[in-house]
Amino acid sequence: MTYCVGLRLNRGLVFMSDTRTNAGVDNISTFRKMHTWCKPGDRLITLLSAGNLATTQTVVSMLEEHTKAASERHPDIMEAPSMFEVARLVGATVREVIKTATDGGYQSEATFSATFILGGQVAGGSMRMFLIYPEGNFIEATEDNPFFQIGEHKYGKPILVRAYDPEMSFEMATKLLYVSFDSTLKSNLSVGLPLDLQFYERDSLTKGYEKRIQATDPYYRKISDGWSDALRTAFNSLPDFERD
Template sequence: MTYCVGLRLNRGLVFMSDTRTNASIDNIASFKKMYTWERPGDRMLTLLSAGNLATTQAVIGLLEERSKAADNRTPSIYDAPSLFQVARLIGDTVKEVIRISADGGQKGEATFGASFILGGQIKGGETRLFQIYPEGNFIEATVDTPFFQIGEHKYGKPILVRAYDADMSFEEAAKLLLVSFDSTLRSNLSVGLPLDMQFYEAGSLKRGYERRIEQHDPYFSAISDGWSDALKVAFLSLPPFDPNA
């Protein structure tokens, strides 16, 4: 399992992903789940992945190969004229990989399933954020749905829903996502450190701030401990239950 979030702000985009994958309780490893393609001044694209590891790596591998191809026989994310077309290209690649890998007519939501979050900007277009499903279709973030989660998302969603503000800074968004990830890490062992984080400044058309948050990171430890203490204080400050009321 995994947990990835793409968050849309007025200032740009924030991405965060864990790195844990496990085939069984005693077969746990770390794999990168955040990938970036950049042509400064023209486009900056970031992709987060969740699901079957072989499927997601095959999709990323095809996208990488086709982005370096010397001919135009296969579509490339560097040639797509808009983020919408990049999302469509990735969706088609997901369907292609699943169709080739599937045995016995299994569908995208079965063994070979994979989901993605795509965000970034292409010159002449707006900053955009998409969620791509195993079936190859996709949706775009809006004012009403300003963030996407894939993987083990239920534990970290409440804090995002309650505290998100489109006007928040990148630093505030990072703090918000770290609280969301801390809640998930404490609730599900299939999500784990290190965490990868990236900012994208709208209009920059280049890679922004990046950081890997390792085990025993001082700031993440402070966030985790501080959030736990704050929850206890908030709980104790609530009015007591009166069975006679």
């Protein structure tokens, strides 16, 4: 399993992903799930992945290969005229990879399932973010639906729903994501450190701040411990139950 989040703020986009993959409790590995393509001044594209590792890696590899040798049959996300077209190309690649994997056998299509968060901006267009499904179709983040989660999202969603504000700074959004991920890590062993963090500033058309967060990261430890203490304090401040 995995956990990835993309937040759409008024000032830009914030992405965070874990790095744990597992095929059983005795086969746990670390793989990067955040992938970025950048042509400064022209476009910034970031892709977060969740699902079957072989499927997600094949999708990313195919997108990378197409940037080196684009053709009419395999268009290049680095030449697509808009983020909508980038989303369409990623969706088509997901569909192609899953179809190829399922054509040969008896396994269900769900075995090869993969979901992606795509965000960024192409020169001449607006900053956009999409959630891409295994079927290749997608939806776009809006003011009413300003963030996407993929993977093991249920534990980290409540804090996002309660505390998200589109006017947040990148720093406040990062604190929010730290709490969301910490809640998930404490509840599900299939999500694990290190975490990858990235900012994209609206209209910058280049990479923003990036960081890999390890278990020993001082700020992560401070947030994790502080959130636990704050929850205990809030719980203890609630009125006690009284029998009728």
